[in-house]
Amino acid sequence: MRIVYRAVFLVVAVFLILFAVSNRESVSVALWPLPFLADLPLYFLCFLSLVVGALIGSLAAWIARRRDRRELRARRRQIEALERELTATQSQLDAHSAPANPPLPAARQLRRSIAQ
Secondary structure, X not given: OHHHXXXXXXXXXXXXXXXXXXXXXXXXXXXXXXXXXEEEEHHHHHHHHHHHHHHHHHHHHHHHOHXXXXXXXXXXXXXXXXXXXXXHHXXXXXXHHOOXXXXXXXXXXXXXXXXX
């Protein structure tokens, strides 16, 4: 699996390097409400837009999973409460089911039966 990952990474890296070398021309970038104008290489503008898009997509996915994370926390708390209740119930059962005279070890039982 590691070999496949490295091979894919190498192919993508070569593609990105070739793209950057092929698109070094400057492009003027302006954001409409702002009075600033920036001259950036085309490859940098493309990479920047990919990174910004990935960040926005990750943020949107994180926000969309909010309800799932909240439900998971609630279920985790419920499981912990049920485990505490089960432990308490088991300890009560052990206390009630313990015999008044605990069984003797086998050697003591043998001595007791010989003595009688």
